[in-house]
Amino acid sequence: MKIQLINPNTCQGMTDKIALSAQSVCLSSSEIIARNPAHGPESIECALDETIAAAALLDVIAQGEAEGVDAHIIACFGDPAIDAARELASVPVIGIAGAAFQLASLVSHRFGVVTTMSRTLPTAEHLLHRYGYHHLCSGVRATDIAVLDLEQIQASAYQQLLQECRAAVNQDGAEAIVLGCAGMSDLATELSAALNVPVIDGVAAAVKLAESLHALKLTTSKSGNYAAPLSKSFHGRYQHWSR
């Protein structure tokens, strides 16, 4: 199957990194097509960034649909534009936050989330409520490591991340850790070895869920809220969306 893996920010380094993470866990029969939008912010760390990136990434969804991919993954922990993407797509669309919460809940009673900037905490809280995992989460912790600093993480930033993970386990009672940024996807194995609890990377989780849905021939329901968008005119820089 072809999995379109979308990094919703414009940082090519991040796109390359998550492509590697995805390729390291996918089936041999899966092809990972990693992309980022041509437009938008270099990283997503506040509501402005996310609102712009959401509009930008929909172009990539449309491109993937045109090419006939079998699933889309939105690889930003805010799962931006997921409802609009599901309207556009004929195949499954998976967000990495939702994917990580699902697998974390299968291997722990309570999991913790460790994320980047404090500014993104409300987004994580919102997603825990939206997907129904709030009561299974022992808490969300921010490291205040900038997203772009994750591209090639320094020893000091890694220690900071490890320290917050330890606090999640020892103080909050987390039995597993969900990594709250696609940029951390290469660190899951090392952190799990250090912490001795499962550490879940949403990119890897989403790849396996995409393959699972594909194997079961399950795809986005077109009955109800995810039916195709209504036809109408769009203007200006969005006129390509006119239907």
Next chain:
Amino acid sequence: MKIQLINPNTCQGMTDKIALSAQSVCLSSSEIIARNPAHGPESIECALDETIAAAALLDVIAQGEAEGVDAHIIACFGDPAIDAARELASVPVIGIAGAAFQLASLVSHRFGVVTTMSRTLPTAEHLLHRYGYHHLCSGVRATDIAVLDLEQIQASAYQQLLQECRAAVNQDGAEAIVLGCAGMSDLATELSAALNVPVIDGVAAAVKLAESLHALKLTTSKSGNYAAPLSKSFHGRYQHWSR
């Protein structure tokens, strides 16, 4: 005070209509500056429309900030981009759904919401939860009148709207009605007379709340989640957002 009233879709007729509604209720000392984005969909009726319109309306927020307006109103019942707008703004940003829920709760024990397309029901439900008014709402009803058909409403569409309002009162126990679309703002008085319960138009409600905050010198807190966005590069059609 200067109130920037933003219609997030590109339909000029809708912008003109809500400008009239706002002007009919504002203080004589208030100036209504009604605008819509140059870009985006002609109406907002599904998640794709809303995601695009959210990114587009932020340009209008920035323009109003540059001009020194005293408040922004987002005049679409989904309150799109409200968090990003509050990050950008130094003055209050008010969404018409939240504004309508607030005033409705002051004059009733339970209020009903009557909106346009069935597709927008999840948005209304989401906002009732977000703002905390779900338990005070007797139900959300859709009329399946297209938003643009509200521009100059036909008798039959008006009857359909009236009928859903009556059902909200008689079957659901609504004691007041919140109109679920900015395009209905000119119908509140007539509907209230017919129904004999308060009917709340969010545009009018938001204007009075903007004036209230201004009189009390209350403005968006810049401590915490609505602090100014972080500086970073944006690319392509969003490079004007680079800071």
Next chain:
Amino acid sequence: MKIQLINPNTCQGMTDKIALSAQSVCLSSSEIIARNPAHGPESIECALDETIAAAALLDVIAQGEAEGVDAHIIACFGDPAIDAARELASVPVIGIAGAAFQLASLVSHRFGVVTTMSRTLPTAEHLLHRYGYHHLCSGVRATDIAVLDLEQIQASAYQQLLQECRAAVNQDGAEAIVLGCAGMSDLATELSAALNVPVIDGVAAAVKLAESLHALKLTTSKSGNYAAPLSKSFHGRYQHWSR
């Protein structure tokens, strides 16, 4: 318009103080009629005080209705007797706690409440749930300053209040502060300057909401739970309520 501003306790000094607060923010076309009941406790600091004051203040509602006021404000942070008052009134009845929560939520993502006695914490918690603002509140803090000591606040008590506000901001993450007692209404400006976040006084908030509803011709729905009370006999000291 005529706004009846009711201090539900019998302390004239408090009534005078909130009258000044209200007059300093109302429109020039608004007349503030400040009153307190002839009967009841000198301050409201526990459930006994509130239960007695609730019955007592209804006499003032009836008096205002007879005189044709355009709105009633119940100026005690417990919003006592608000349902019974809405049954009696043909015009809006606004409680200062609910009013403060509404405006606070328009200028912050999370607000804190700072109140008087620890004994009143359950009342504040109850109102946050009743009005649906619990998830938007970062916490309620008590200062254990007696209500009557607010009449002419000493420097030490002010420092105590300021300190709890600071703790709300710095420890709880409050982005705005709601003052949890009508007796603090003269301190909002000074506290906001010291804290650099919005500080909301419920008395001022309620005045602006009363004016907003009046401008929009919105008044208490008489369909459903706030319909006029049923006619029946009352005995003893309540026989004036016989209908």
Next chain:
Amino acid sequence: MKIQLINPNTCQGMTDKIALSAQSVCLSSSEIIARNPAHGPESIECALDETIAAAALLDVIAQGEAEGVDAHIIACFGDPAIDAARELASVPVIGIAGAAFQLASLVSHRFGVVTTMSRTLPTAEHLLHRYGYHHLCSGVRATDIAVLDLEQIQASAYQQLLQECRAAVNQDGAEAIVLGCAGMSDLATELSAALNVPVIDGVAAAVKLAESLHALKLTTSKSGNYAAPLSKSFHGRYQHWSR
């Protein structure tokens, strides 16, 4: 033990009726002292009635305390003034709604509530939330039988009550019925025989819970929210509350 059974309205016939109900189920060692306040409404059917009755019944609590009773029961389904009564009392104070919910939950998975006037539905809903039984309730149904008509119930009113109980069982899935008015306390046995499910009368339930607490030497905690009221002056018709 001495149990003070308080009918919070001034209808002597209702007081006599619930006294009989209580005496028919209490231990031989229990003495039922049934009383109603000298002041207030003849029945409690809306928020005005309840707010007045709440203040009035506190006099009876004080009288019982002075006489050394061992428990107080507030025999109105709204459990009015229960917090203030617990502040005043050194012994347990039990409301009949809370008592009925407790016993109903011990003999059913889901129970229904059948009450008097539609106007009292929000009170029942509020109490289900306050006490935590909302998720165990299959629904609240009103009969619109006036409270005073229960004093000597007509065959037609009984049929109406039976019919709503049947609908609760057959349509809502109620496995037991809670009677939503003290005035129905004499009908529990007959209704249970007709319906073949447990029917719980709150008066009887409260008597047994009062005896249970007494046997276990459990009484109202005076640490925290139910500590004795603070000393202060009361004026006018409430000056007897000055402490």
Next chain:
Amino acid sequence: MKIQLINPNTCQGMTDKIALSAQSVCLSSSEIIARNPAHGPESIECALDETIAAAALLDVIAQGEAEGVDAHIIACFGDPAIDAARELASVPVIGIAGAAFQLASLVSHRFGVVTTMSRTLPTAEHLLHRYGYHHLCSGVRATDIAVLDLEQIQASAYQQLLQECRAAVNQDGAEAIVLGCAGMSDLATELSAALNVPVIDGVAAAVKLAESLHALKLTTSKSGNYAAPLSKSFHGRYQHWSR
């Protein structure tokens, strides 16, 4: 009446202890029949123990039914197998956790729970949610005293228990304490004297509730979820359940 008091673990010392507790509070007309299953774990401290004990204790329910007891009490704080027991029983089945929460809520605004092993905290949290008392609980604290060490408690373990109870009162704001293990039933009086707040033992609470239901002729509803189990074959060591 005959009350079958079931200790679901196989520790005879615990059975004897709770029999004494029950006998010290029951009516003279009540007969306590204390039993434990012949099969299963010696104590219940994790989900494995509870799952096994649940199946084992149903044999004792069946025995009691055959003998015509008037009520069953499941004397383990996890209220194991309560739904299955209610299907089997024609008389009330009461769990000690639910019983303790009910009485605690009648004498306090917020109660704390102090239990044995940290491993049992999720069980207590689950029951608080199931029965609807979560919002009335100030917190659950574990002592990490092993259940069997409660049989004859050492001074040091008692001090540890007392210390956690004090922390519940002073730090969490508990106004009453619920003891989270049947094995603590002999300590309630001593702890209450030391703490000066009500201390509720679930075994005693359940006995009084069983007597209350019996006096009111209330028994498990056989309409709906607690109807008798469907007839079917059971195999192997459970073939005695074939119906």
Next chain:
Amino acid sequence: MKIQLINPNTCQGMTDKIALSAQSVCLSSSEIIARNPAHGPESIECALDETIAAAALLDVIAQGEAEGVDAHIIACFGDPAIDAARELASVPVIGIAGAAFQLASLVSHRFGVVTTMSRTLPTAEHLLHRYGYHHLCSGVRATDIAVLDLEQIQASAYQQLLQECRAAVNQDGAEAIVLGCAGMSDLATELSAALNVPVIDGVAAAVKLAESLHALKLTTSKSGNYAAPLSKSFHGRYQHWSR
């Protein structure tokens, strides 16, 4: 990998059927070991059945652990004994209800559940709450088809099932259907074709999730609630559990 697929009832026909379903969707590298306990009920349709089956299936978990399987699936829609199984297991344990909810939420906004006996509705409701999917479920419908009648389903029973699925879609707004019994696992494809919405079988879903966790080297956290059970004596028919 080796996946132990456990049918918790003793019906061999059901075990064979779900083995086929699992084999039809698993990877070629996966081996399905389908088993049922030697002890317990022939089908699970009420709380008694489930309580007995829960204890019985733990023997199969232990057997699988001893043999070194890589994952366990509990193939009954009540997910019985899942906490105890996770304590015992060193590898993941997946329940089919939780698995089905997860995949359903990835392809729909709201899903419906269609199950067997009305008696099992509370179990489904409980699991929706436990796993956090209640707000994403449009409703649970019972067909009152006996579990054993699913072994070789008659045309009439299939029509009944199809009719309830249609009602879920058309009346409740379900956008996808979760099949509420392992015995329906062979019907998903046919039903999906008839309904034109995704139909999720929990057995297939659990197999793919087990493979996903295995590929990511994620296994049950042994830190916290799913740590190995404490060592202690068990008696009688459970003495093989003594540790």
